[in-house]
Amino acid sequence: MRTRPEQTYPDHWEADVVLRDGGTARIRPLTPDDADRLVSFYEQVSDESKYYRFFAPYPRLTAKDVHRFTHHDYVDRVGLAATVGGEIIATVRYDRIDGRGLPASAPADEAEVAFLVQDAHQGRGVASALMEHIAAVARERGVRRFAAEVLPANNKMIKVFRDAGYTQRRSFEDGSVHLTLDLEPTEKSLAVQRGREQRAEARSVQRLLAPRSVAVIGTGRATGGMGRTVLRNLLASGYTGRLYAVNRAFPDGWPEVEGVPAFRSVAEIADTTGESVDLAVVAVPVERVPDVVTDCGEHGVRGLVVLSAGYAESGVEGRRRQRDLVRRARSYGMRIIGPNSFGIISTADGVRLNASLAPRSPAPGRIGLFTQSGAIGIALLSGLHRRGAGLSSFISSGNRADVSGNDFLQYWYDDPGTDVALLYLESIGNPRKFTRLARRTAAVKPVVVVKGARHSGSEPPGHAVPTTRIPDAAVGALLRQAGVIRVDTVTELVDAGLLLAGQPLPAGPRVAILGNSESLGLLTYDACLAEGLRPQPPLDLTTEAAPADFRRALARALADEGCDAVVVTAIPWVGEHGSMESGDGEVLARALRSAVAEAERPKPVAVVHVELGGLAEALSAVRGTAPAPTAPAPTSSAPTAPAPTAPAPTSSAPTSDTAPQADPEAEAGTETEADGPDRGRIPAYPAAERAVRALSQAVRYARWRRQAADPGLVPEYDDIDENGAAALIAELLAEDAIGTLPATDAHALLARYGIRVRTALPAPDPDEAAAAAARLGYPVALKTTAPHLRHRPDLGGVRLDLTDEQHLRQSYRELTDRLGGPGELRPVVQSMAPRGVDTVVRAVIDPAVGAVLSFGLAGAASELLGDTSHRLIPVTDRDAAELVRGIRTAPLLFGWRGSAPVDTPALEELLLRVSRLVDDHPEVVSISLEPVVVAQRGLSVLGASVRLAPPATFTDLGPRRLPSY
Numbered sequence: 001m002r003t004r005p006e007q008t009y010p011d012h013w014e015a016d017v018v019l020r021d022g023g024t025a026r027i028r029p030l031t032p033d034d035a036d037r038l039v040s041f042y043e044q045v046s047d048e049s050k051y052y053r054f055f056a057p058y059p060r061l062t063a064k065d066v067h068r069f070t071h072h073d074y075v076d077r078v079g080l081a082a083t084v085g086g087e088i089i090a091t092v093r094y095d096r097i098d099g100r101g102l103p104a105s106a107p108a109d110e111a112e113v114a115f116l117v118q119d120a121h122q123g124r125g126v127a128s129a130l131m132e133h134i135a136a137v138a139r140e141r142g143v144r145r146f147a148a149e150v151l152p153a154n155n156k157m158i159k160v161f162r163d164a165g166y167t168q169r170r171s172f173e174d175g176s177v178h179l180t181l182d183l184e185p186t187e188k189s190l191a192v193q194r195g196r197e198q199r200a201e202a203r204s205v206q207r208l209l210a211p212r213s214v215a216v217i218g219t220g221r222a223t224g225g226m227g228r229t230v231l232r233n234l235l236a237s238g239y240t241g242r243l244y245a246v247n248r249a250f251p252d253g254w255p256e257v258e259g260v261p262a263f264r265s266v267a268e269i270a271d272t273t274g275e276s277v278d279l280a281v282v283a284v285p286v287e288r289v290p291d292v293v294t295d296c297g298e299h300g301v302r303g304l305v306v307l308s309a310g311y312a313e314s315g316v317e318g319r320r321r322q323r324d325l326v327r328r329a330r331s332y333g334m335r336i337i338g339p340n341s342f343g344i345i346s347t348a349d350g351v352r353l354n355a356s357l358a359p360r361s362p363a364p365g366r367i368g369l370f371t372q373s374g375a376i377g378i379a380l381l382s383g384l385h386r387r388g389a390g391l392s393s394f395i396s397s398g399n400r401a402d403v404s405g406n407d408f409l410q411y412w413y414d415d416p417g418t419d420v421a422l423l424y425l426e427s428i429g430n431p432r433k434f435t436r437l438a439r440r441t442a443a444v445k446p447v448v449v450v451k452g453a454r455h456s457g458s459e460p461p462g463h464a465v466p467t468t469r470i471p472d473a474a475v476g477a478l479l480r481q482a483g484v485i486r487v488d489t490v491t492e493l494v495d496a497g498l499l500l501a502g503q504p505l506p507a508g509p510r511v512a513i514l515g516n517s518e519s520l521g522l523l524t525y526d527a528c529l530a531e532g533l534r535p536q537p538p539l540d541l542t543t544e545a546a547p548a549d550f551r552r553a554l555a556r557a558l559a560d561e562g563c564d565a566v567v568v569t570a571i572p573w574v575g576e577h578g579s580m581e582s583g584d585g586e587v588l589a590r591a592l593r594s595a596v597a598e599a600e601r602p603k604p605v606a607v608v609h610v611e612l613g614g615l616a617e618a619l620s621a622v623r624g625t626a627p628a629p630t631a632p633a634p635t636s637s638a639p640t641a642p643a644p645t646a647p648a649p650t651s652s653a654p655t656s657d658t659a660p661q662a663d664p665e666a667e668a669g670t671e672t673e674a675d676g677p678d679r680g681r682i683p684a685y686p687a688a689e690r691a692v693r694a695l696s697q698a699v700r701y702a703r704w705r706r707q708a709a710d711p712g713l714v715p716e717y718d719d720i721d722e723n724g725a726a727a728l729i730a731e732l733l734a735e736d737a738i739g740t741l742p743a744t745d746a747h748a749l750l751a752r753y754g755i756r757v758r759t760a761l762p763a764p765d766p767d768e769a770a771a772a773a774a775r776l777g778y779p780v781a782l783k784t785t786a787p788h789l790r791h792r793p794d795l796g797g798v799r800l801d802l803t804d805e806q807h808l809r810q811s812y813r814e815l816t817d818r819l820g821g822p823g824e825l826r827p828v829v830q831s832m833a834p835r836g837v838d839t840v841v842r843a844v845i846d847p848a849v850g851a852v853l854s855f856g857l858a859g860a861a862s863e864l865l866g867d868t869s870h871r872l873i874p875v876t877d878r879d880a881a882e883l884v885r886g887i888r889t890a891p892l893l894f895g896w897r898g899s900a901p902v903d904t905p906a907l908e909e910l911l912l913r914v915s916r917l918v919d920d921h922p923e924v925v926s927i928s929l930e931p932v933v934v935a936q937r938g939l940s941v942l943g944a945s946v947r948l949a950p951p952a953t954f955t956d957l958g959p960r961r962l963p964s965y
């Protein structure tokens with residue numbers, strides 16, 4: 001083996017990972033300091049595992065072995081260790097194979113790899129995690145293939161290689177299985193990696209939400225305080241597991257608190273009961289937390305909910321404490337919710353966990369709720385309770401130092417108890433990963449997000465998040481592209497959650513409106529139009545309508561093929577027998593639920609009520625007795641058939657001319673609750689605008705669900721020269737062309753992808769301008785290229801339609817007299833493009849979000865009003881069409897006020913070509929095409945700039961790892 005000088009310790013190879021069982025481990029390079037740990041590790045490995053590793057009995061490591069396994073050059077010889085509690089539980093090593101006839105200076109691209117996992121930790125996915133990380137290290141060091149010799153009986157290790165997803169070859173030689181793996185990532189290997197990530201992170205959350213035992217550390221002897229409050233809440237919720245009260249100040253022999261066994265430490269619990277604790281709720285002063293974490297880690301605690309404050313939210317010293325907290329907990333394989341958390345809740349029947357400061361557990365339901373703010377969490381729990389909604393789980397992450405919304409998206413993705421995910425986020429720690437996870441989850445169940453702290457730099461000080469150059473409006477557009485329902489307020493979060501959890505998704509935007517108030521119906525009609533829905537004229541049942549009239553009208557609307565959703569409006573009624581009584585709200589609720597239950601085709605129904613006492617409560621109180629399902633209800637799936645054309649509106653009068661009475665039909669209507677504790681609840685809203693807004697969000701989400709099944713294609717273009725572009729980029733980077741390219745180089749690169757920039761010739765004086773115009777042919781344009789005047793036609797730096805030399809020279813003189821000398825203005829002459837609509841196409845690689853393609857009209861529309869649409873790269877043909885149509889000023893492209901429509905297919909093709917260029921070549925970090933004049937036929941790119949830089953490194957494309965802290 002050729003030797004190389006030892007490299008500096010590669011600390012960027014260090015990573016915390018979540019294992020298959022939900023615990024964590026640290027992966028890091030082995031060093032000479034690990035000699036004693038390696039010997040101890042090897043002593044705990046069984047003889048069988050040693051035999052599989054060395055193909056012979058190998059009871060102990062020699063001094064030479066220890067030296068070889070702990071001394072590496074981090075290039076040709078690399079060893080990684082997985083550790084828990086500072087002790088090694090597994091190792092992996094590769095040794096580069098000699099060049100097989102190549103010159104000594106030529107590096108080989110193949111290495112031999114071998115694993116060894118301590119028997120007690122086999123089956124936890126440790127070898128799979130090490131495989132991902134050693135493969136990434138190898139690729140970084142120029143190794144392209146792994147070779148491995150495995151005994152045929154070593155099925156576990158053969159499975160690790162087989163399931164990695166890499167292209168592999170297998171042969172049987174000299175009594176062993178010879179495996180060769182190509183380390184180039186494939187779609188399969190990436191899918192395998194992300195599948196393991198999802199299962200591991202979901203399991204880590206499941207361990208927190210369903211602990212078999214909970215210790216509340218910091219339970220006071222006197223009433224009051226966070227610890228005692230959490231203990232009482234756990235008892236009140238009917239928690240089904242074992243409970244322990246812990247406080248180091250308890251005197252000897254102190255038996256219990258609130259009827260719960262009392263101990264002075266987790267160690268004492270283990271010593272006395274012989275059992276370990278699954279979850280510890282930490283409510284002690286911040287200076288005592290490190291000792292508590294150590295005590296928990298050394299005695300098998302699986303997870304922590306840290307209520308204690310005084311961390312990153314408190315300043316520099318607090319950030320240091322927070323880093324130490326995360327590192328200490330992860331070193332023992334524990335995950336943390338918090339610090340500064342409000343707690344967690346699970347309403348699952350077999351758990352019934354309220355390990356939070358919320359005094360009342362929510363009712364069981366189908367909504368999962370995640371919030372970073374405790375105060376907002378209180379408000380949301382209260383709001384959902386008032387509206388009759390139940391929860392499957394609630395999490396307040398506080399400073400979000402470890403467990404984040406990403407982890408809960410992984411959990412809720414396949415949690416059969418959750419149909420809707422609601423998240424209040426003040427920061428998004430890994431936007432690329434969040435977008436990916438949200439898109440996958442949204443494909444099977446709604447994800448609703450309200451984002452606080454929208455303005456750049458205003459994230460809470462306790463949250464360590466990457467910076468982004470993308471404005472908040474663009475982040476919102478990208479979330480919508482991922483299927484996330486983004487709302488503006490916590491009120492809208494509750495409104496949307498109620499509708500999505502209780503009602504099926506609409507098949508389209510057509511809305512029937514019926515009720516006993518003409519004015520309220522008209523308000524609802526106007527709100528539908530404002531939200532882009534297609535309302536039918538409201539059906540006025542008059543104020544004398546009885547519940548039976550509501551029931552029959554709703555049944556007709558639900559049976560109408562011309563509507564996709566129904567909004568029922570209700571106000572207190574007055575008839576000949578007097579005004580509505582207090583119980584009439586419940587009678588009306590039964591009538592409406594009866595009509596919904598009997599409908600052949602499920603459609604969403606929302607109720608708008610004004611001062612109608614008891615109606616909202618009655619609508620939310622479902623009395624079915626069927627058991628909850630084991631999978632999300634089928635009615636929550638987006639319909640796939642296109643909705644039929646709406647028929648002509650109809651009107652009908654109520655069938656009763658008397659005051660409202662109890663409706664025998666409604667009383668006799670049967671109710672079943674086969675879809676879980678929220679299905680069948682009809683959401684009620686105190687304002688038409690709120691109900692319609694929630695319905696419009698459901699309509700847009702349902703449309704996204706249908707489109708997500710067919711996202712479109714990325715077209716191929718015969719004239720794209722990908723290899724030529726790569727060669728040009730390599731040549732430019734070799735010349736240190738970092739930053740904005742000269743115009744000639746930028747135009748040459750764009751031309752490799754079929755993007756032609758209209759030629760502009762320099763005109764440093766009138767004679768040169770005339771010569772340039774003669775070369776290009778009249779008519780021409782004369783314009784400045786000075787940075788302060790670029791793309792500012794309002795300042796008069798552009799002269800168009802110059803038809804001859806006389807006009808050209810006159811314009812040149814006027815331009816320089818008004819704006820400055822030629823040296824300052826840098827004038828150019830360009831042939832005239834066909835008239836059309838001026839647009840802007842941009843692409844940028846943001847370090848937090850990734851590659852983003854943007855489109856808008858040139859000038860004030862996009863710059864002043866922010867009227868720009870965005871999509872993540874790569875875009876499909878459908879994305880390109882939506883980019884063009886996604887701006888508010890899009891009608892200008894399609895013949896607004898009798899103007900001629902422009903060539904939008906050519907514009908969409910340009911967007912696709914720019915996307916391909918940035919996607920194929922990550923060194924292209926920015927492209928700006930401005931203006932792009934789109935004519936009736938074809939388009940002209942009049943200006944272009946391109947920036948090159950070394951490719952950005954995105955952690956979500958490498959081996960799975962927890963965010964570093």
